[in-house]
Amino acid sequence: MSYRLYVRPLAPFADLDHSPDAQLYNWVLHDASGDSQARGTADPRDVIEQTLSQNALENVLLIGLVPGDEALFCVADIPAKQTRFIQQALPYAVEEQIAQDIDSVHLALGSRIEGGFRVAAIDRERMANWIDLFSGWDHLRLDAIFPDAALLPETDGGWSICLDGDNAMLISDRGEWLSIQSRNLAMFGYTMATPPSEEVVAEVPVTIYGTEQELDQQQAAISELRGAGRLRVRLETIELMPLELLAHAHHHHLSEPINLCQGSFGVKTGKASPLRAWKPLIAVACVWFVIQLGVEAGMGYYHQKHADDTREQAMAIYRDTFPNDQRTHAGNVRRVIEGQLRTIGSGGPSADFITLMKYTGDQYAKVPQNQSLTFNSINYSRSRGELVVDIRADSYDRMSALRSGLTQQGLEAQIGSVVNESSGARGRLTVSGG
Known part of the structure; x- marks a missing residue:
């Protein structure tokens, strides 16, 4: 309550x-x-x-x-x-x-x-x-x-007065309040009885609140108010102190x-906010969340730095072993090594012309509908260890499938100089030992 x-x-x-x-x-x-x-x-x-x-x-x-x-x-x-x-x-x-x-x-x-x-x-x-x-x-x-x-209750069209010892509280129907000495009530009554020049008012209602004792003590002033002309005075007796009247009027919106x-x-x-009882728990949860976020961020930074260090160490070892390989980087070193190990494990020869042709021909046979994929010319550079094939296909997807098959075998395969024509696509496939 x-x-x-x-x-x-x-x-x-x-x-x-x-x-x-x-x-x-x-x-x-x-x-x-x-x-x-x-x-x-x-x-x-x-x-x-x-x-x-x-x-x-x-x-x-x-x-x-x-x-x-x-x-x-x-x-x-x-x-x-x-x-x-x-x-x-x-x-x-x-x-x-x-x-x-x-x-x-x-x-x-x-x-x-x-x-x-x-x-x-x-x-x-x-x-x-x-x-x-x-x-x-x-x-x-x-x-x-x-x-x-x-807080005095307003009187419609007039004034309300509350006697309060030597003083009197007043309020008009538009909410204008003031406090004056009780002995000046009669003089103020003439002001209340005089309406604005543009209004014609037959009478002005005035409600006077006070205890029986105060109403008796101010009989002379009340009589003068009643004789002020157009004031219609009504007395309201209150049993207790004026504060009771003010509190009652405020509660009932008078x-x-x-x-x-x-x-x-x-x-x-x-x-009261419905979350007020949960504020301590919310505060603890927020603190925990911030701490957890900090821990996760710190762990993420630690693991990322550790991974970067590991990659750098791996690449340092690879470059010591293969100093002439400038194409391998941290993103493809695993695939390159797996291809090299696969080649070594199969016991096959090194990536010379015959080997590259063998793998290229093998992957050509595995391309779906390879009849639409034709080799126009084949060139081999021993110094670079590269097999260059000019190919034509009904779509670029055929050439891409051939390149993907070679890549899965651990070889380095690139398609360049691609030209799209109305009859299909042509390009240059470069294959090396990876």
Whole structure:
């Protein structure tokens, strides 16, 4: 079951560098159905962490609420649709609405409304302080930070007000939030009662939330709001602290708050990967694979070098024995030696004219359909030990079969000067002792 912990720090705010344990919080714990399971007022951080520990709750989502006046509501009129282009144009679109250097402001993008995109602007240094305040809690994982007033349930076509001691949180139907002192409610009421010049509105609905005690204490301000003209005021009594109302509205999506944790202040979504439990095993497998790959590569290099050395040694021995043989190389030395051994083993004569003719004639007899294979002329060079035969065949395959047969007998046979004609092919077969 997924739990959410809504935490709202109380003023005065403690110095995190010198007395971090002095900060007090109001908090409420919700289960996945939105029901409150625990709550507290003016508790230090360790009390909240201890409560979670006693209930064996881990990985609870932390929702931090900061004062509404910490973040400014803006509207960015950007025609682009792709998020990348919107983010690039965002600083220029809201620069005139912010009274400080835009480079020192953190901008968080919200949903699109009529007139543009909803934007929350907060000082970067202040945002960094809030991130530090809500980070590193035991049993908790920071999920979002919202301006507290932005979580109020919206009133269609009007305003929502929540009385909070000496202060009041307000939000309009388009998501614009602000925090003011309660004594200024009546004055602000005239602003709410004045619609834009192009609109004709009979009345503006206003919903005021508060405990019975706070509603009684602010009777004078409420009466002035009701007398402001076109305001239709409705009172909603809440039984507990305003934080309960904010958490309830957020869970039931009664408003669209802007999460300040974006961009450089973004946090992980917290969605557990299905491979998370297998990460140690995957890491071990990857390490093993890299090691095995290194071993295989090393063994391959070793065996390849050993084979190259062996071939070099074999060729060195062969050249010592046959210094005049320049045609034999590492690729054919085995075949040449086998042919020579076969010739020696058969007890035949050396590769002179008679021997070469004998083998050539023998292989000629074995060529299929040798009637189409004819010898035009035969020449023999004693100095080179080569038999040169001008041959003609109905196809090159016949000549190739003859050459292959001679090669299998350990002789060196080459076909050169091949000419393809309409009646077949002709070429020159050169045969030597290998």
